[in-house]
Structure formats: C-alpha cells, structure tokens
Amino acid sequence: MGQQQLIVIVLGTLVVGLAIYTGVLLVQSNSQSNDEELIKQQLNIIVSEAVKYSAKIKSLGGGEGSFEGFKPQNNHLTTNQVRIVASFTSSTMIFQGFGTVMGLNGETPVNLVGVYDGAAGRWQTLTRVN
Amino acid sequence: MAVFKIRTVAEADKEARRQTYIIITLSAICLFGFSYVIYDYLQISKRIALPEQLSQVDAVIRQLETRGLVVSLSIPDAKLVVSDQEWGDLSYEEKVGLITQLGRYCADKNKSDLWTLTVIGNSSTAKLGELGLVGLIVN
Numbered sequence: 660m661g662q663q664q665l666i667v668i669v670l671g672t673l674v675v676g677l678a679i680y681t682g683v684l685l686v687q688s689n690s691q692s693n694d695e696e697l698i699k700q701q702l703n704i705i706v707s708e709a710v711k712y713s714a715k716i717k718s719l720g721g722g723e724g725s726f727e728g729f730k731p732q733n734n735h736l737t738t739n740q741v742r743i744v745a746s747f748t749s750s751t752m753i754f755q756g757f758g759t760v761m762g763l764n765g766e767t768p769v770n771l772v773g774v775y776d777g778a779a780g781r782w783q784t785l786t787r788v789n
Numbered sequence: 790m791a792v793f794k795i796r797t798v799a800e801a802d803k804e805a806r807r808q809t810y811i812i813i814t815l816s817a818i819c820l821f822g823f824s825y826v827i828y829d830y831l832q833i834s835k836r837i838a839l840p841e842q843l844s845q846v847d848a849v850i851r852q853l854e855t856r857g858l859v860v861s862l863s864i865p866d867a868k869l870v871v872s873d874q875e876w877g878d879l880s881y882e883e884k885v886g887l888i889t890q891l892g893r894y895c896a897d898k899n900k901s902d903l904w905t906l907t908v909i910g911n912s913s914t915a916k917l918g919e920l921g922l923v924g925l926i927v928n
Binding site for chain 1: 805808809811812815816818819822823825826829832833836837838839840841881882883885886889890892893896902903904920921922923924925
C-alpha cells in the first residue's frame with residue numbers, strides 16, 4: 660500500500676470521527692432546545708395562573724392587582740423534566756427554570772431566566788442563560 | 790490466475806493527481822472540523838457554570854473572586870461589586886444568569902421571598918445591573 664493511500668485512510672478516519680462528533684452535538688442541541696421549550700411552556704402556565712390570582716379580590720383569595728402571596732401548584736413547579744423556582748413581587752414575577760439536559764457550559768442543566776412585567780402584561784426578559 | 794494490468798506513465802500520473810486531490814480535500818475538511826472542535830471547546834470552557842443548588846453557589850463565588858470578576862458580595866445588602874473590565878467581557882446571557890442566581894442566593898440567605906441584587910462596578914461605581922421590584926436591568 661502506497662504512502663498516499665495510507666494518508667487517505669488516516670484522513671478518512673478523522674473525517675468520520677468529526678462527522679460523529681458533529682452528529683452528537685446536533686442531538687445535544689436538539690435536546691437542549693426541547694428542554695428550553697418545555698420550560699417556557701411551564702413558565703407560561705404559571706404566569707397565567709398568577710395573572711388570574713392577581714385579578715381576584717382579596718376576599719376571594721386573590722392578590723387584588725398584586726402577585727404577592729401567589730403560590731404556584733407544585734406540579735407546575737416540578738415535572739419530570741423541568742424544575743422552576745420563582746419570586747413574586749407586587750408587579751413582577753422572576754423565574755429560574757432548569758431542565759434535565761446539560762446546557763451550553765457542559766456542567767449544569769439548561770437554565771432559563773424569565774422576568775414577567777405584570778403592569779405591561781408581557782415578558783420583560785425571557786432568556787436562556789445556559 | 791492473476792491478471793496484471795500494465796499502466797502507462799500518463800495513467801500513473803493521473804492516479805497520483807487524483808489521490809493528491811483527495812488528500813487536499815480531506816485535509817481541508819479535517820482542518821475545518823478541528824478548528825470548529827477547538828472553537829466549541831473554548832466557548833464551553835470560558836462560560837460561567839452556575840449550579841442549580843444554592844448550597845454550591847459559595848464555591849462559584851470563590852471561583853469568580855479568583856478569576857477577578859467578583860470583588861465583593863454583601864449578602865445583607867444584596868450588593869455585588871464586580872470588576873468593570875471582567876463584567877464587560879461577559880455575554881448578556883451570562884450577566885442575566887449571574888444576577889438572577891445571586892439574587893436568589895441572597896434572598897435565601899436573608900430568609901426573604903424577594904430576589905434582589907444590585908451590581909456595582911468597582912472602579913466606575915456605576916450601577917451595572919439590578920434585580921428586584923423594577924424587574925431585571927442589565928447595563
């Protein structure tokens with residue numbers, strides 16, 4: 660076997676290795692996006708519950724225009740794939756959502772941060788931080 | 790019975806050229822691939838890893854102090870003093886992640902339900918970020 664043919668075999672093996680690595684990255688990226696979507700979905704459920712709470716008067720167990728005192732249901736905060744922690748103030752809700760797949764740093768799970776502005780009725784920030 | 794094909798010099802040259810092209814193409818693919826792998830590794834290794842468990846945040850703060858990003862963290866005041874230069878080098882996402890996690894960490898230590906944090910630049914004394922009643926502001 661000639662020297663050139665040996666080089667072709669070595670380079671071919673390296674290309675196959677790189678193709679496998681790229682494939683793994685693609686699958687990982689897809690899983691991360693999936694986790695991200697699940698967290699967003701769960702955050703939107705909690706926000707809609709909190710908005711309903713805020714719309715109710717205090718005598719009916721609501722917040723009367725405030726999110727303070729709102730307690731999300733446990734099954735909304737923790738599912739098989741998503742864990743959410745939150746802080747509620749009078750006009751804003753701050754969330755951290757964690758997935759199960761490793762995030763961009765390769766050490767900790769996918770992490771989303773969301774800040775909902777109650778006065779404006781929209782997300783002030785909804786960013787994937789890992 | 791073995792059959793030997795006799796190649797002309799022109800055919801041998803053509804085959805050698807073909808193999809050279811294959812080697813050049815594969816080398817280019819390998820070079821591009823390895824550059825991407827190194828780039829990907831650098832992107833991963835320089836990101837701040839924020840743990841989900843608050844019990845592990847102390848170690849991250851010490852790590853960030855060693856790196857020079859965090860100058861001090863006052864938990865009772867929920868005030869983080871950072872190096873302006875290092876802060877400027879972080880991406881928006883990293884800043885958002887750090888402010889939120891440390892805001893939550895301070896709230897937990899202060900036994901408060903409200904996540905608050907103010908980020909101040911060490912040399913500029915400018916407010917670089919804020920978390921609390923105003924929501925989240927990153928400068």
